[in-house]
Amino acid sequence: MIPTLQTIADRVNVSRSTVSRVLNNKWKMYGISQATADKITSLAKELHYLKNEAARSLREKKTFTIGVIVRDITNPFYSQLVKFVESALYSKGYTIIICNTGYDLDRENGHINVLLSRRVDGIILSPIQKSIENIFKIKDRNVPLALFDCKIDDLEADYILVDNEAGTMEAVSYLIDQGHKKIVYIGGNPYDSNNRLRYAGYRNSLSLASISIPDHYVKHGNYSFKHGYEAATQLLRSNDVPTAFFAANNRIMLGACKGIMDCGLQIPDDISIVGFDDFETATMLPSPLTVIRQPLREMALNAVDLLLSRIEKANNIPYMTSMLKTEFVIRNSTKNLN
Amino acid sequence: MIPTLQTIADRVNVSRSTVSRVLNNKWKMYGISQATADKITSLAKELHYLKNEAARSLREKKTFTIGVIVRDITNPFYSQLVKFVESALYSKGYTIIICNTGYDLDRENGHINVLLSRRVDGIILSPIQKSIENIFKIKDRNVPLALFDCKIDDLEADYILVDNEAGTMEAVSYLIDQGHKKIVYIGGNPYDSNNRLRYAGYRNSLSLASISIPDHYVKHGNYSFKHGYEAATQLLRSNDVPTAFFAANNRIMLGACKGIMDCGLQIPDDISIVGFDDFETATMLPSPLTVIRQPLREMALNAVDLLLSRIEKANNIPYMTSMLKTEFVIRNSTKNLN
DNA sequence: AAATTTTACGCAATCGATGGCGGAACTTTA
DNA sequence: TAAAGTTCCGCCATCGATTGCGTAAAATTT
Numbered sequence: 235m236i237p238t239l240q241t242i243a244d245r246v247n248v249s250r251s252t253v254s255r256v257l258n259n260k261w262k263m264y265g266i267s268q269a270t271a272d273k274i275t276s277l278a279k280e281l282h283y284l285k286n287e288a289a290r291s292l293r294e295k296k297t298f299t300i301g302v303i304v305r306d307i308t309n310p311f312y313s314q315l316v317k318f319v320e321s322a323l324y325s326k327g328y329t330i331i332i333c334n335t336g337y338d339l340d341r342e343n344g345h346i347n348v349l350l351s352r353r354v355d356g357i358i359l360s361p362i363q364k365s366i367e368n369i370f371k372i373k374d375r376n377v378p379l380a381l382f383d384c385k386i387d388d389l390e391a392d393y394i395l396v397d398n399e400a401g402t403m404e405a406v407s408y409l410i411d412q413g414h415k416k417i418v419y420i421g422g423n424p425y426d427s428n429n430r431l432r433y434a435g436y437r438n439s440l441s442l443a444s445i446s447i448p449d450h451y452v453k454h455g456n457y458s459f460k461h462g463y464e465a466a467t468q469l470l471r472s473n474d475v476p477t478a479f480f481a482a483n484n485r486i487m488l489g490a491c492k493g494i495m496d497c498g499l500q501i502p503d504d505i506s507i508v509g510f511d512d513f514e515t516a517t518m519l520p521s522p523l524t525v526i527r528q529p530l531r532e533m534a535l536n537a538v539d540l541l542l543s544r545i546e547k548a549n550n551i552p553y554m555t556s557m558l559k560t561e562f563v564i565r566n567s568t569k570n571l572n
Numbered sequence: 573m574i575p576t577l578q579t580i581a582d583r584v585n586v587s588r589s590t591v592s593r594v595l596n597n598k599w600k601m602y603g604i605s606q607a608t609a610d611k612i613t614s615l616a617k618e619l620h621y622l623k624n625e626a627a628r629s630l631r632e633k634k635t636f637t638i639g640v641i642v643r644d645i646t647n648p649f650y651s652q653l654v655k656f657v658e659s660a661l662y663s664k665g666y667t668i669i670i671c672n673t674g675y676d677l678d679r680e681n682g683h684i685n686v687l688l689s690r691r692v693d694g695i696i697l698s699p700i701q702k703s704i705e706n707i708f709k710i711k712d713r714n715v716p717l718a719l720f721d722c723k724i725d726d727l728e729a730d731y732i733l734v735d736n737e738a739g740t741m742e743a744v745s746y747l748i749d750q751g752h753k754k755i756v757y758i759g760g761n762p763y764d765s766n767n768r769l770r771y772a773g774y775r776n777s778l779s780l781a782s783i784s785i786p787d788h789y790v791k792h793g794n795y796s797f798k799h800g801y802e803a804a805t806q807l808l809r810s811n812d813v814p815t816a817f818f819a820a821n822n823r824i825m826l827g828a829c830k831g832i833m834d835c836g837l838q839i840p841d842d843i844s845i846v847g848f849d850d851f852e853t854a855t856m857l858p859s860p861l862t863v864i865r866q867p868l869r870e871m872a873l874n875a876v877d878l879l880l881s882r883i884e885k886a887n888n889i890p891y892m893t894s895m896l897k898t899e900f901v902i903r904n905s906t907k908n909l910n
Numbered sequence: 911a912a913a914t915t916t917t918a919c920g921c922a923a924t925c926g927a928t929g930g931c932g933g934a935a936c937t938t939t940a
Numbered sequence: 941t942a943a944a945g946t947t948c949c950g951c952c953a954t955c956g957a958t959t960g961c962g963t964a965a966a967a968t969t970t
Binding site: 586587589590593603631633 | 916917918919920921924925926927
């Protein structure tokens with residue numbers, strides 16, 4: 235039998251209340267004697283007593299649980315996020331429930347229902363652009379929510395973002411400075427806010443340099459290896475081969491690199507490439523990749539801080555957006571054409 | 573205010589019991605009229621009623637929660653595991669709590685306490701070799717447990733493993749068949765069961781071929797990029813350069829590859845390498861890596877099946893070990909010396 | 911019309927922990 | 941020795957959902 239407060243109370247001949255007070259370190263303010271406290275403490279240890287969190291949660295209306303909903307846990311971007319978030323929350327006594335949506339709206343919805351049903355204290359969500367209905371379910375219940383890595387149009391909320399446009403401009407301008415004019419944009423889902431902003435940055439940079447963009451230099455699609463691969467190979471085998479690629483995320487970039495290799499070309503000698511997200515493989519290729527790094531650790535910590543301040547202080551503070559700067563990490567995947 | 577059963581009961585003028593029965597689809601067996609049932613169902617929908625899981629768990633002594641404790645969530649091996657486990661459990665109505673230990677025993681212990689306190693229905697644990705005390709805490713409470721990716725000496729439990737020794741022998745024998753005699757073992761933590769078995773396989777293969785192993789060809793250490801890198805560079809710069817490396821896991825293998833590249837050498841022309849775990853980057857290098865793949869999906873599903881059968885059927889069945897075969901994936905990272 | 915059956919629910923205990931309020935027992939003070 | 945403090949702790953309601961047992965009211969049978 236698993237011991238409860240009552241088990242201990244019976245053995246020490248006191249009431250549940252007393253045991254509860256002792257085990258919660260409140261016995262002094264309730265004037266419980268040292269002797270009683272000691273007896274209770276040691277018996278609890280002996281019996282390996284562990285508080286039933288379900289009961290505590292029910293009574294206290296607080297679960298010390300945070301739901302973390304990501305699009306793809308196998309993407310290093312998210313698995314790192316989870317690691318940082320888990321670590322930060324663990325030290326504050328919180329536990330995380332992981333939900334993987336695989337970019338599926340219904341699944342996201344299902345997960346949100348579960349989290350609300352479990353009365354989580356807060357949610358970190360990396361939504362998909364169409365999540366707005368799902369998000370309203372959370373907002374209606376007044377559950378603290380941090381939206382991560384995606385801005386939803388016209389939706390007021392707490393956001394954790396990076397400056398996608400500026401980050402992209404820095405990278406594309408770098409290409410332009412190196413003399414590139416034929417720069418292809420291989421993007422993710424066209425409706426995704428990140429993709430739109432990165433695309434905007436790309437256009438801005440080229441526009442500032444008065445370089446026009448042929449339609450077939452823009453390849454929206456989705457954030458997958460496959461899309462990167464196909465877009466790259468198709469262009470490299472066309473009769474208007476670009477000199478550089480911009481990849482909208484790590485998956486696309488990797489796919490594009492593979493495509494380039496499969497076409498028998500070398501980075502950076504035959505073709506240049508830069509893109510979003512830093513990842514380990516980027517440093518492993520023969521020519522390490524120049525990338526735009528997102529400050530993941532800071533983003534994770536900001537998300538946690540934001541949530542905890544709403545949870546533990548007040549939830550009626552105005553919405554905040556944490557917009558961090560990206561870092562342009564120059565390695566060796568671009569060629570200077572000048 | 574968040575609606576409860578009572579909220580609905582009051583509005584429909586019935587008792588909590590009736591509402592509960594209707595919402596749990598048990599109203600027929602309790603002879604509740606269709607009319608009442610309909611009123612309740614639609615009101616619940618209108619109010620966006622969501623059952624309080626803490627209350628349900630408390631009463632039912634079942635949480636529909638599984639704890640998943642991994643050593644390093646950012647290792648693709650574990651993030652894939654988590655993905656498969658999450659997906660399988662989601663479809664069965666279970667939720668997972670993620671715990672990352674970072675190979676730290678105290679942290680593992682802390683996480684186990686939290687999970688037990690939350691009365692999870694089961695735990696999937698990828699332990700470290702010294703976890704035995706922690707594991708006993710779980711066993712003492714009779715909580716179903718699946719040990720993943722690590723065999724603890726003399727500990728009876730449910731295990732999900734692969735045939736490390738056979739898998740390694742296949743790979744090392746392959747090197748030997750290609751004429752390699754100077755094969756280095758770059759290993760993980762010396763006490764880790766995987767490492768020991770992989771090392772045993774390595775020794776067996778060489779012994780069968782009557783090839784002796786100089787001491788400095790065995791580099792135990794830990795499962796890190798750094799260790800792989802350092803072991804590789806050190807050997808490549810020594811005066812007894814091997815012709816092939818065997819890497820005990822994906823992190824080590826990547827580090828070794830990087831080390832090889834930094835020494836200005838080419839895979840497979842200058843040096844051959846094979847190793848454990850398949851991972852995306854393995855296919856991205858100029859010469860894709862020949863690896864020993866673990867059937868992660870099957871392992872994850874087996875772990876889930878094993879746990880669920882204990883949870884939902886009986887926990888008094890004998891312990892089982894799921895030992896799956898590895899798959900040798902031949903790519904192009906070894907040179908035929910014959 | 912009385913007896914029996916069926917229909918349709920309600921009562922109250924339970925799961926385990928928490929905390930406000932109250933109070934008995936003992937000690938000190940006047 | 942009675943009044944006033946202290947010391948030390950218990951009673952009981954509460955959180956929300958579930959379920960065994962019981963029963964009033966309506967319907968049916970005899």
